[in-house]
Amino acid sequence: MDPTPPPPNPEQPQSGGNPPGPYQAAAGGPPPPGGGYPPPPGGYPPPPGEYSGYQPYTGRNDLPAPGSGGTNTPAIIGFILSIFGIVLISIVLCIVALSQIPKRGQRGKGLAIAGLVISGLWVVLGGLLVIGLIASYSEPDRDASGQVTTTVKTKPDKLKVGDCITGIEEGTVRDIKVQPCDQPNGGKVFAVFELPAGEWPGLAAVQAAAEKGCTDRFKALKQTPDKPSDVFFLHPIENGWTLGDRTATCLLVPE
Incomplete structure (x- = not known):
């Protein structure tokens, strides 16, 4: 007697064929984006090139308003x-x-x-x-023979033998005017020489050496002035002496 096989179980697939029994389909909405997967929490990010939720950066200005701080x-x-x-x-x-x-x-x-x-x-x-x-105080203009051609103010150490001056007074002389000798003048240089080198010997010693040197040189000329005149001499002071000035200048000045 052939055994009678048990009835097939509709929930168990049979070998060699498709599982029996119908499948139930239910109608629904369109498929979700992403191939059937639910969207991530919070939605999808915006497409590339678009910005959402950000404000443009405009920089910061810390400078105060012009004029707000008063006058500097x-x-x-x-x-x-x-x-x-x-x-x-x-x-x-x-x-x-x-x-x-x-x-x-x-x-x-x-x-x-x-x-x-x-x-x-x-x-x-x-x-x-x-x-x-x-x-x-520049060097006076001179002609080929060395004579001054124009009246100009200069330094005493620029004077040369034969120069004529407009005038001179006792005391400190910082500048002096020379002029052509063919005009009425206030004195003429007859000698220029150097005082002995060394430390500043004092004002009295310098004056004595300059006066003696000028007097001796005037006597050596053996000249008689056309009118009464005095011998004047210019000598360096201490400031000039320390800078190397040793020049004494002798002048014959009308009284």
Whole structure:
């Protein structure tokens, strides 16, 4: 007798074929993005090239508003000092002011610039005065024979034998005017010589040596003046002596 096989179990697949029994399908919405997987928490990020939720960075401005800090003090002081010609201090203060004003939001830039301009004018004026003084004490113009051709102010150490001067007075002589000898003059140089070198011997000793040297040289000339005259002599003072000046100049000056 053939055994009777048990009825097939509909929940167990049979070998050699598809599992029996129907499958139930349920209708639903469109498939979720991503191939059937649910979206991540919070949604999907925006597409490349798009930004969401960020504000553009505009930078930070820490500078105070112009003029909010009042007028800069160095600018005021520098401008005032420039008017009175105190240029070294005024220039420094004005430069400091120009550096401080934009950082502190102060006024006074115009004062600082004006102070620099005025200080510059003082510097130019001072330079012109120095040049003028140097020019005024320059070597006198001379002709081929060495005679002075124009009246000019010069230093005593520029005088040479035969030069004529406009005049001279006792005391300290810092400059002297020479002129052509064919004009009425106030004296004429007849000798120039050097005093002995060495340490400053004192004013009295220098005066005595210069006077003796001039007197001896005038006697050696054996000349008689056309009119009453006195012998004058120029000698260095201590400041000039320390700088190497040893020159004594002898002049015959009408009374």
